[in-house]
Structures are given as C-alpha cells and as structure tokens.
Amino acid sequence: MKYVLLFGETKERAKQWETMPEAQRTAAYAPINQWFEKYAGKITGGHELQPDRTATTVKFNKGKPVITDGPFIEGKESIGGYAEVTVADLDEALEMAKGWPTGGPVEVRPVVDRGEPQR
C-alpha cells in the first residue's frame, strides 16, 4: 500500500534552515540523508520542496482562476517536502515517520488506490 509522508516545518524553523551557514546546513542534512538511505527500498518517490516564499497559489473565484503569492495552507506550519512510500500497512509507514529526524511533524496519508495504473 502506498502512503505519502508530508514533512511539516514551522515557518520559523524553515527560516533558520535557510539562513544557516553552508557547513552547518550540510551537517544538519546528515540525519535526513541517513533516513532516506535507511528506507531507500521503501521510498518510491518524493521531493524536498523549496521554501514557502517560492510558492504561488491558484485560487478559483467562481471558477475563475486567480493567481496569488504564497502557499494555500495558512498558519504557522508549512510543508517542507514529501515522500511516497510503499509499505505493507499504516504501522510500517508510522514506523518510518517516527524516525524522521528534523523535529518537525509528519503527516501520513494513504493515497487513493484505484487498483489500476494511473491514466
């Protein structure tokens, strides 16, 4: 079964992350890279996302697309990245999420299973 792990960051942490000196950032990535290596066999997709400030949102006002600056999730948290994982069940996905090293929350969502290849 496929799940997507959405990696959350507080906006404050995301900012710290950006302003970190290069060497420190490389060091901070080490546990994240380890996590990805550990679960390489189960991760079937995903990306780290560029920060919130790069986001553009298309909203629909009575069907008419309106382009606005910023993410559509409002509040203190933002999504820093996601990984698609293929595992047996929720417990296995939760086990992976529990080992996520950034300190930020991880939302685990099953993907819709159409039971056939995507069109």
Next chain:
Amino acid sequence: MTAALVRMLGDFDLAEELVQEALLEAIEHWPKEGIPEKPGAWLLTTARRKAVDQMRRQARFRDKLAQLEGAVMRDDTAEGDDRLRLIFTCCHPALSREAQVALTLRAVAGLTTIEIARAFITSEATIAQRIVRAKRKIVDANIPYRVPEERDMAERLEEVLAVLYLMFNEGYLATTGEQATRRDLAEDAAWLAGLMVRLMPGEPEVLGLLALMRLHLARARARFDDAGNLVLLQDQDRNRWDQERIGSAMVLLQRAATLHRSGPYQLQAAIAACHAEAGTWGETDWRQIVALYDALLELMPSPVVELNRAIARRHRDGAHAALDDVDRLAEALGGYYLFHATRAELLRDLDREPEARAALRRALELTANPAERALLQRRMDGLNTENE
C-alpha cells in the same frame, strides 16, 4: 448501460449512481477535449472503471468489517490471539481517543450503540457515526489487524490501558445516586481489564490497572449516601466496602510485584490499597502514600499528581506545607476545580475563611458535575455558618 452495470454490480441504485457520475465526467471533459468518437462506449468504460473502483473498495471494506464483527461477542469461542488483535486494532493510536473508546465498547465488550450512547449521554447517531468513521479509517488507512510487534508493544499496551482507564473514569466519576439506570461503564471497563489480564498475564501494568479498578469499585457503595450525596473517603462507612473485591485486588498487586516492573497503574493501585487497608481514616499510612506519590511523580510527572501528593502531605505535614505545594501549581491547574477546592480546604484549616470562600466560588464555577457541585455547596454553607 445501467443494466450492463447492474449485471456487474448486482445493485441497481449503485449502477444508476455510477452512470450519473460518468455523465458528470462527460460534461466536464467533452467541452474541453471534444466529444469522443463513440460517446456511448466512452460513458460505459468510464462507468465501468468507477464500478471497479467501487467494488474493490467495498470488497476491502467488507473483508475488514467481517474481521472486526466476526470477533464480536464470541466470549468463549474466540481465540485469545483474535481478541487481542481486535483490542489492539480498536485502540490503535491512529484513531481518536473517543473513537477508540466507542469501538472497544462495541466490538470487544459487545455493547450496542444505544448502550454506548446512553453511557456517554449522547445520541445513538453520534456514536454510530463515530464507530463508522473509525472503521472507515481502519480500512482506508490500512491499519493492520494484529498484535503489535515487540518493539511497539510497550507503547501500544499503554494506549490500550489508557483507553480502559478513561472508560472506567467516565463511568466511575459520572455516577451519581440518581443515575442508577445509566449503564455502568466502570464495570464494563473492569471486565475489559480482566480480559486483558487473562490475555496478557505477564504484564504487570495490566494487573495494576485491574487492581486499581477493583479497589475503586470496592468503595462504590459507600461513595453516596441514601440521599445521593457524594461521601468523601474520610467520611465513608468502611463496613460497606466490598472486602472480597479488595482482597482480589491485593492478590493482583502481589502478582504484579513479582514481575518486578513498576509502573503508574501499579503505583496508583498501591495508593488506593493503602486506603483500603486502613481500618479507619485515622489509621491511614500517609507516610507510605506520600512516598508512593513521589515514585509516581518520577515515572509520570504531572501537576495533578502533585496536587494529590500535596493533599497527602496535608495529613502528614500539616496545612501550611501542603498549601505551599498547592500554590506552586497555580499556573498549571488554575482551570481545574479540584485545585481550588483543595486550596479552600487548606485555607479553612488555616482560618483564612474569606480566601477559602473565594476559592470555593472559583471551584463551583469550574465544575458542572451535580454531585461535586452539591459537595462544594455544602462546604460553602459550612463556612458561612461557622462565621455567623
């Protein structure tokens, strides 16, 4: 076209619904992508695809439901492992606490939704919906139906015990004399804890939780007077305590102790046991109780436990020392009626009556439970008459 689908699905309403959905999809796609060469075939293919989705989902849902329901109410026949799987699935941490409670009562204890609704003073529809949603999540998120692996066991067992303890408190604390007709959730919770003891006899905290429940239940008859008023531990008629239940709880605690893994439920049961063993209020071993609270605080730091420790200190070290401890909790417990009720008692001990009255007023504002309110009101009246 509907008929072709009905043959496939064996369900006319569903087939019609899917044809409608296919038409909606056509309305959305055709203006943009142009009308396909064979519109009828396009529609049928679309509807079929939807039918297949639907059947897959339903089949999965039915299988899971059958697993869940199959284990309900098979007291003597169900294999122990099956029941454990069921309990751990109902109490999976991916479900909300209220869903865990409702599902466990329904699937493991075999209560009807009406009985559960009555116990929680809510509508049957609310409980039914809660249970349906929980089952949906089990199916859709693929929550596994199994006993957790060793590495997760401690955490998952804690979750199960927390569900049972919440259920117990819901029944025990909400009970009043007038509500004799309300289903006794506390007894249901104790039955479930007993089941857990049979299924996992080597887990000391399970034994501790059952002992704790039995010690509380042993005092149940003495907790209310004939008029339905709450009677505090110190004023209870100890002859009305159920000695047989106390004895069985003591045996459980001793069994737990031989496993040499202490835990919060065993410690709380040990505290309750100190009270149960005291022949009179005056014989209570406060030194031991304060020591047990210290041990509990080490395992489970919590302002509520600190408040209880302070109450015990009142009897060991006097109201001054206890009030100092209680006042330190003001920030954490300012919204908790027992914090103010305790302060009121201590202030009264120290002859600071106006402050005691203010604290009682605050406590009254913070609880809606009729038995508790009546008790606080009696204390307030007591203060007023002493003053006259």
